Amino acid sequence: MVDAAARFVSLERVALRYGGAGGTLAVSGLDLAIRRGEFAAVVGPSGCGKSTLMKLVTGLAPASEGAVIVGGREVSGPLKIVGMAFQNPTLLPWRTTLENVLLPLEIVSPYKATFRRDRERHVARARALLATVGLAGFEDKYPWQLSGGMQQRASLCRALIHEPELLMLDEPFAALDAFTREELWAVLQDLWLERRFTCILVTHDLREAVYLADTVHVMSARPGRIIETRAVPLPRPRDLEASFTPAFVDIVHALRERIAAARTAT
Known part of the structure; x- marks a missing residue:
């Protein structure tokens, strides 16, 4: 249970x-609480409303009922404090890797007002971020060359360049x-351990959820709601060897059984 004062989402x-x-009715009776700086994963059967949850939290879709609160404020429209990355990288093909990463700074307040003036500083930050994910030397390549x-x-770097308080990954x-994928x-x-942004990961991959998350939330079949929240008490940093340990495998199996039950529930 997350104390009300500690809730960020x-x-x-x-x-x-x-x-x-x-x-x-995509979701109904949906309750979720995530601490600031927490890495949370959301899993569930296909069509359960995971992507709808993403839209609700980011303000891309207004709730029909209930309240969505992020950073102490009720969400009433698209949030500026969010970075997002999706299944497809959606890099702009006419922009280089560096230019793609810089894009949020050109269009998101408060950066866009001073982007040209501060471009050199932003470029340095973007190059440093690309280096942390192993893309040093690829700044001038186009997406089709990657x-x-x-x-x-590069998509992760673009989502993080404006230092969002909340990273949403679909x-x-x-x-x-x-x-x-495992790389x-x-x-x-590593990025999360260094920056400690709040992160919500939507995934079908239970190993991925357990490897990355502090907490895994399981959704029911549509209309979706949270039917189980399971902490992942595994030490960090985690490596692939950890994913073969009994403790890790037991959590994955328990989540799989819960989702199978949710899929067949009427």
């Missing part, structure tokens, strides 16, 4: 219906091969 009895009164894993590394590694788990963990 809070959803309280939230419902969202798409398409008006007769439309699809592998899928490299594009996703299946960011799902399109990658297993080896690249990027380590990259993301």
Whole structure:
């Protein structure tokens, strides 16, 4: 249970219906509490409302019922304190890696007002961030010149360049091969350990959730709600060897069983 004073993200009895009164009820009775600086993962059966939860927290979709509170304020529109990365990197093909990473600073307040004046400083920060994810020397390459894993590394840098308080990740590694995916788990963990931003990861990969998260939230079948919250009491930093330990495997199996039950529940 997260103490009210410690909550950074809070959803309280939230419902969202798409398409008006007769439309699809995506989530209902959704309660969620995440501490500042916590790494949380959200898992559940397909169609349970995980992506809807992302839209609610970021202000991209207003709740039909209940309250969504981030940073002590009720969300009433798109938030500026959020960085986002998705399954597809969505890098702009006509911009270099460096230019793609700099993009949020050109369009997000308060940076956009002084971007040209401070460009040299921002470029230095972007280069340093790219170096931390292994992309030093690729700043001038275009997306089509990068592998899928490299594009996703650049996408993470773009999501973090404006130093967001909250990072939202929607299946960011799902399109990658297993080896690249596991490499990027380590990259993301290192970034989080260094910066300690609050992070919400939506994923179908239970190993990914347990490897990265402090807490894993399990959603029910639609209309989605949180039916279990499980702490991951494994020491950090975690490596791939840890994912084969009995403690790690037991958590994955317990989550899988809970999701299987949620999928068949009526």
